[in-house]
């Protein structure tokens with residue numbers, strides 16, 4: 001799942017309009033808390049204007065042929081029924097040993113789910129009770145909060161400090177109480193491209209040990225880290241494997257976000273609870289794509305190397321482009337495939353206004369940063385009294401073909417020459 005900007009169609013627009021006339025009392029309390037955001041409105045606008053999509057976090061180029069062939073063969077072999085492919089767990093267990101030195105029992109410690117999204121939701125439902133507090137970072141990927149509140153949990157946000165999105169240890173430690181049940185960590189990070197350093201991971205691990213709480217990690221960008229940056233799993237730190245639920249998927253590494261294959265890796269008791277919830281909610285992940293995941297997860301080291309090289313060059317391209325057209329690039333992404341760029345100081349528009357104009361005037365769509373920030377952040381830097389920085393960021397996704405990036409660049413450069421973004425028009 002990702003921030004939806006373009007895929008909403010006209011039918012959905014009319015549904016949203018109609019829902020205004022339907023008695024909301026028919027809906028559950030939880031459903032009523034999920035209301036359309038300004039981002040959804042922009043998504044309809046982008047759809048209508050057929051804008052070039054630098055908003056959504058999924059590739060617009062083909063998936064690797066070796067895994068597509070595996071999926072086609074699986075369908076031709078009639079893998080059409082409910083299925084659990086144990087081979088995925090066996091491969092993941094070996095990978096965890098090789099990459100992170102972790103001993104993971106493939107028969108008890110892994111639950112295959114429908115993407116990281118379901119793995120995360122099942123993980124939350126397996127450990128969170130009403131009133132339990134869950135520590136999260138601000139900004140963060142937008143789906144975590146919904147799952148936590150549906151489970152009755154209370155999100156407690158700790159701000160990462162711009163421009164480098166650093167973790168302040170003192171403020172972070174203050175967020176923990178006897179009610180804290182878990183901390184959520186996403187590294188490499190959406191939307192900023194931050195990769196948490198070992199020192200920061202040690203601070204997070206220290207808090208989990210001091211407060212005896214769990215960590216849920218989201219490692220979907222584990223193979224997309226740039227320069228000399230290395231992804232470190234929090235579970236690999238001393239005493240953390242027994243406290244960590246790792247969630248990840250094949251979505252981003254293999255450019256197949258629609259195949260819906262992911263997993264949770266956790267101590268046996270928790271993994272079993274996650275499996276039970278998964279079975280109740282979806283029964284099993286799509287059978288042919290589980291088969292194809294076996295091929296994906298057996299890809300040679302060269303596959304991962306070229307993935308990194310290609311994304312690194314796209315990252316450099318978009319960083320240079322946005323710097324050239326006046327954005328402030330204070331932090332170059334170290335991982336994931338997003339650039340969280342700051343609007344020029346002279347720009348009079350807010351992030352939402354900017355994206356609206358970007359769609360209307362350039363035919364390009366990106367995501368206003370406000371979608372990733374939270375209004376009720378419990379722990380912020382006292383000196384950052386001016387919280388308006390939260391309305392100054394735009395997230396650009398660079399998981400796009402070079403043709404898409406070049407076409408977007410042309411449009412953005414043309415628009416830049418008009419200086420409209422400074423509010424001078």
Ligand SMILES: Cc1ncc(COP(=O)(O)O)c(C=O)c1O
Pocket residue numbers: 001002003057114115116117118141186189190218220248249250251257261262
């Ligand atoms: C940080 C993060 N986690 C999870 C997901 C979704 O992963 P999946 O497709 O495996 O459900 C996304 C998709 O944008 C993401 O950015």
